[in-house]
Amino acid sequence: MAQKPSIPKGTRDFSPLEMAKRNYIFNTIREVYALYGFQQIETPAMENLSTLMGKYGEEGDKLLFKIQNSGDYFKELTDEELLSRNAAKLASKFCEKGLRYDLTVPFARYVVLHREELSLPFKRYQIQPVWRADRPQKGRYREFYQCDADVVGSDSLLNEVELMQIVDTVFSRFGVRVCIKINNRKILTGIAELIGQADKIVDITVAIDKLDKIGIDGVNAELAEDGIPAEAIEQLQPIINLTGSNNEKLETMRKVLAQSETGLKGIEETEFILNTLANLNLTNQVELDLTLARGLNYYTGAIFEVKALDVEIGSITGGGRYDNLTGIFGMPGLSGVGISFGADRIFDVLNQLDLYPSEAVNTTQVLFVNFGEAEAQYSLPVIASLRKAGIRSELYPDSTKMKKQMSYANAKQIPFVVIIGETEMQEGKLTVKNMVSGEQTSATTDELIKMIAG
Amino acid sequence: MAQKPSIPKGTRDFSPLEMAKRNYIFNTIREVYALYGFQQIETPAMENLSTLMGKYGEEGDKLLFKIQNSGDYFKELTDEELLSRNAAKLASKFCEKGLRYDLTVPFARYVVLHREELSLPFKRYQIQPVWRADRPQKGRYREFYQCDADVVGSDSLLNEVELMQIVDTVFSRFGVRVCIKINNRKILTGIAELIGQADKIVDITVAIDKLDKIGIDGVNAELAEDGIPAEAIEQLQPIINLTGSNNEKLETMRKVLAQSETGLKGIEETEFILNTLANLNLTNQVELDLTLARGLNYYTGAIFEVKALDVEIGSITGGGRYDNLTGIFGMPGLSGVGISFGADRIFDVLNQLDLYPSEAVNTTQVLFVNFGEAEAQYSLPVIASLRKAGIRSELYPDSTKMKKQMSYANAKQIPFVVIIGETEMQEGKLTVKNMVSGEQTSATTDELIKMIAG
Numbered sequence: 001m002a003q004k005p006s007i008p009k010g011t012r013d014f015s016p017l018e019m020a021k022r023n024y025i026f027n028t029i030r031e032v033y034a035l036y037g038f039q040q041i042e043t044p045a046m047e048n049l050s051t052l053m054g055k056y057g058e059e060g061d062k063l064l065f066k067i068q069n070s071g072d073y074f075k076e077l078t079d080e081e082l083l084s085r086n087a088a089k090l091a092s093k094f095c096e097k098g099l100r101y102d103l104t105v106p107f108a109r110y111v112v113l114h115r116e117e118l119s120l121p122f123k124r125y126q127i128q129p130v131w132r133a134d135r136p137q138k139g140r141y142r143e144f145y146q147c148d149a150d151v152v153g154s155d156s157l158l159n160e161v162e163l164m165q166i167v168d169t170v171f172s173r174f175g176v177r178v179c180i181k182i183n184n185r186k187i188l189t190g191i192a193e194l195i196g197q198a199d200k201i202v203d204i205t206v207a208i209d210k211l212d213k214i215g216i217d218g219v220n221a222e223l224a225e226d227g228i229p230a231e232a233i234e235q236l237q238p239i240i241n242l243t244g245s246n247n248e249k250l251e252t253m254r255k256v257l258a259q260s261e262t263g264l265k266g267i268e269e270t271e272f273i274l275n276t277l278a279n280l281n282l283t284n285q286v287e288l289d290l291t292l293a294r295g296l297n298y299y300t301g302a303i304f305e306v307k308a309l310d311v312e313i314g315s316i317t318g319g320g321r322y323d324n325l326t327g328i329f330g331m332p333g334l335s336g337v338g339i340s341f342g343a344d345r346i347f348d349v350l351n352q353l354d355l356y357p358s359e360a361v362n363t364t365q366v367l368f369v370n371f372g373e374a375e376a377q378y379s380l381p382v383i384a385s386l387r388k389a390g391i392r393s394e395l396y397p398d399s400t401k402m403k404k405q406m407s408y409a410n411a412k413q414i415p416f417v418v419i420i421g422e423t424e425m426q427e428g429k430l431t432v433k434n435m436v437s438g439e440q441t442s443a444t445t446d447e448l449i450k451m452i453a454g
Numbered sequence: 455m456a457q458k459p460s461i462p463k464g465t466r467d468f469s470p471l472e473m474a475k476r477n478y479i480f481n482t483i484r485e486v487y488a489l490y491g492f493q494q495i496e497t498p499a500m501e502n503l504s505t506l507m508g509k510y511g512e513e514g515d516k517l518l519f520k521i522q523n524s525g526d527y528f529k530e531l532t533d534e535e536l537l538s539r540n541a542a543k544l545a546s547k548f549c550e551k552g553l554r555y556d557l558t559v560p561f562a563r564y565v566v567l568h569r570e571e572l573s574l575p576f577k578r579y580q581i582q583p584v585w586r587a588d589r590p591q592k593g594r595y596r597e598f599y600q601c602d603a604d605v606v607g608s609d610s611l612l613n614e615v616e617l618m619q620i621v622d623t624v625f626s627r628f629g630v631r632v633c634i635k636i637n638n639r640k641i642l643t644g645i646a647e648l649i650g651q652a653d654k655i656v657d658i659t660v661a662i663d664k665l666d667k668i669g670i671d672g673v674n675a676e677l678a679e680d681g682i683p684a685e686a687i688e689q690l691q692p693i694i695n696l697t698g699s700n701n702e703k704l705e706t707m708r709k710v711l712a713q714s715e716t717g718l719k720g721i722e723e724t725e726f727i728l729n730t731l732a733n734l735n736l737t738n739q740v741e742l743d744l745t746l747a748r749g750l751n752y753y754t755g756a757i758f759e760v761k762a763l764d765v766e767i768g769s770i771t772g773g774g775r776y777d778n779l780t781g782i783f784g785m786p787g788l789s790g791v792g793i794s795f796g797a798d799r800i801f802d803v804l805n806q807l808d809l810y811p812s813e814a815v816n817t818t819q820v821l822f823v824n825f826g827e828a829e830a831q832y833s834l835p836v837i838a839s840l841r842k843a844g845i846r847s848e849l850y851p852d853s854t855k856m857k858k859q860m861s862y863a864n865a866k867q868i869p870f871v872v873i874i875g876e877t878e879m880q881e882g883k884l885t886v887k888n889m890v891s892g893e894q895t896s897a898t899t900d901e902l903i904k905m906i907a908g
Contacts, residue, residue, distance in 0.1 A: 004566065004567065004784065005502070005505050005567055006502060006567070007497075007498055007501065007502065007505075007563075007567070008498065008502055008551050011499075012498065013495065013496070013497050013498070013564055013568065014495060014496040014497075015568070016493035016494060016578070019493070019494040019495060019496060020493075020494070023494070034817065034846055035841045035844070035846050035847070036847075036848060037817065037818040037821075037846060037847065037866075039470030039473070039474075039817050039866075040470060040473040040474070040477070041469060041470060041473055042467070042473060043467050043468075044465035044466065044467070044597050045465075045553075045583065045597060046462050046465060046519075046585075046596075046597065047462070048459070048460060048461065048462055051461075062524075063524075065500075065524075066522045067519050067520070067521055067553075068519075068520045068521070068522050068545065068548060068549055070516070070587040072539075072541045073541055074539040082536045082539075083533060083536065083537075087525065087526045087527055091522065094522060094548065095522055097462050099499075099521075109459045109461075112459055113458065113459055113460070113461070113467070114467065114469070119861070119862055119865035119866065121851055121852070121862075123848070124470070129499065131500075142500075143498050143499060143500065151851070154852050155852070156851035156852045158824075158834075158851045159851050162849075162851075165838070169841075276831065276834065279835065280834060281838075329458070330458065363488065363491065363493050364491040370612075377730065377733070380612075380733065380734060381733065381734060384619070384734055384735075387489045387490070387623075390489070392488055393490075393491065394490060394491030394577070394616075395612060395616075397605065397608040397610035397612045397613050397616075398608050398610045407573070408573055408575075411573035412493075412573065
């Protein structure tokens with residue numbers, strides 16, 4: 001019992017400073033989502049396993065954290081089943097609930113369960129932790145937050161436009177320069193159709209993505225290794241060498257994909273999104289990137305990804321259009337489009353670029369030193385006035401050594417310390433010490449409030 | 455698969471309106487905690503079962519949600535153990551993690567794990583969900599939020615004073631009239647000593663609490679039924695009949711407990727807290743209530759409880775002083791004092807009294823009707839200006855029937871709708887409809903911003 005406790009691997013405690021930074025990130029995202037008319041929902045941490053199983057592939061099923069049934073969880077098992085020791089198969093008998101694995105499946109479940117109350121299109125955002133029994137490693141946790149916004153029940157591409165505006169606004173507010181990359185699943189389908197290699201589309205995008213590193217010959221060699229026939233590689237040349245502005249790229253692709261109805265539809269959609277955004281003066285660049293192939297097993301239209309320009313790190317936001325979000329729960333025909341901000345990576349980016357505004361991480365603004373009972377009693381109404389003025393203030397609760405109280409102020413990075421001793425009580429003035437400059441001044445309560453609240 | 459999905463019993467989804475109300479509650483509490491110098495932390499949803507087991511009594515152990523080990527959870531079990539089907543005993547072999555049951559044990563674990571980084575006294579707050587496998591019933595959930603603030607590492611009663619100020623400030627901000635009840639475990643110990651019935655203290659407080667309902671004879675009869683000897687009941691008479699102001703009560707108790715050192719210490723502590731608060735002009739009444747006996751198995755000093763005056767509901771906030779918070783994790787000698795706001799009950803109280811400020815529950819402020827592509831493209835830069843001015847605005851994404859768009863605005867309770875048709879585009883003006891009054895006016899973008907932002 002007395003051994004030092006630990007926490008489960010892959011999980012984290014968040015200290016006051018980390019929480020202040022995380023709250024700054026979440027609040028910024030939350031505010032921007034609200035500015036665009038998105039509304040927050042929350043779903044339970046636990047979902048029925050029947051809701052979760054089979055939605056994330058076989059691998060995902062294994063990575064679900066399952067919750068043991070309460071009471072006699074052996075009840076439903078025969079001796080033979082028990083002795084078979086088939087962990088994967090028996091999990092569903094021991095457990096009927098699991099922790100949510102992402103926010104998308106619970107959202108789909110929410111839409112179906114509450115369909116009568118919802119007025120479509122439904123623009124919801126959700127900021128909650130998810131859990132995955134992944135092997136923990138640097139930057140990968142078993143508990144982490146997702147910050148998703150989705151619109152369901154509208155096919156309009158204006159939703160895509162709006163989501164890109166949100167991305168631009170959020171990163172502008174953070175002061176992080178980003179490149180917003182967009183692609184379209186239909187263009188990729190068109191390419192696959194063109195060369196008759198539908199199952200190779202991921203290999204193709206991976207190879208093309210290496211152009212800068214390994215050159216055109218390298219890319220062609222890799223495509224050949226992937227089993228793409230020479231003729232198809234030939235047809236891919238204009239796509240591999242695609243350069244120029246977004247419009248130039250679209251023009252080239254329109255020619256290349258002239259025979260593919262789906263491909264042309266993807267180009268048209270992308271053109272609409274890019275042209276509409278061009279009139280809206282975004283702060284960050286939006287770039288058509290045909291090598292963007294995330295989430296190909298569920299995205300059906302636009303695909304987005306955001307890269308930080310000044311930090312070496314993977315994608316910090318992503319998303320796309322998916323059809324039939326709620327089909328798995330028996331409610332077909334609802335199209336959706338969404339984005340998800342990667343809070344943990346954004347946290348790292350803001351740390352590396354030192355972009356946290358000081359107001360965001362400040363806690364207590366004034367500490368009152370405690371010299372004893374009379375001084376403390378004298379201080380309390382003064383502190384109450386400060387708090388009434390919205391100033392975060394505290395009295396050191398014990399009348400211990402001055403040194404200890406000052407190091408408490410330093411540890412908490414409190415910018416002002418107020419000293420009230422006998423002289424101050426007699427004169428009705430406070431001594432205020434600026435902890436940054438070291439300067440000491442004498443002030444009334446009102447003067448102190450003005451000094452701090454400005 | 456196609457059957458309508460459900461959520462685990464005892465858990466809840468929160469709709470946009472519920473979330474807005476809950477955020478109002480959490481943000482108010484959060485702001486006041488910060489105003490008093492408390493800092494937020496978060497701990498993982500999962501803790502090691504070794505951290506949780508044995509901390510909440512035998513019943514609590516059963517109510518922990520346990521998470522099944524990943525991989526081959528049969529590995530550590532012999533055939534005999536399996537066939538014994540001893541669910542309670544084998545749970546710890548199948549599972550090494552559980553969901554947190556409250557915020558206090560994880561906080562104690564946090565303090566011990568991070569003791570090197572912490573500067574004591576540590577004033578932390580924590581607002582997170584907890585999980586209990588209780589039988590769900592009205593008002594009792596298997597997942598619910600706790601909103602705790604605690605100070606550890608300081609014995610000063612000024613902490614108790616500060617927590618009462620926090621309670622007073624929070625409920626003043628909510629506009630809820632409350633009675634803050636305080637008691638002290640040491641007074642109760644004194645009473646038990648006085649009558650030689652230490653193990654009967656809970657029975658005694660329960661009986662005394664019924665004075666209003668069953669009268670003095672009823673109380674005495676119940677005490678006799680509880681096995682309290684006639685002589686002890688005689689000694690309890692001044693306590694049962696205790697009336698008057700807090701000071702009068704304290705005077706009476708000082709005489710009754712004259713022989714109990716512990717009892718007198720409890721009176722002295724309570725007197726200090728009440729007298730100090732008396733100088734601080736609280737909005738709500740603080741009342742000494744000797745029948746307050748919550749958490750007697752862990753509180754060692756002050757005990758608090760808050761009752762709403764205008765709604766019939768149980769305690770909406772509680773707390774107290776406990777010694778040796780971290781002793782269970784091998785770090786003895788740290789005293790703490792804390793409070794916990796009951797968010798679910800406060801939610802019900804604010805609903806019943808209709809106290810949610812309209813700004814707190816408002817979402818989108820302006821909806822732009824969508825008449826077609828040209829109108830939509832015209833609207834987008836206008837909407838961007840509104841958002842830049844901080845006005846939550848959205849464009850209906852599809853150019854469907856006006857009626858559908860208006861009912862979307864109504865469902866979302868959007869107060870203003872902007873109509874941009876051909877006339878408006880030609881004249882460079884917008885038509886603004888006030889959805890409450892039904893009034894329509896013509897305005898420029900700047901005029902619209904002024905109209906809404908004020």
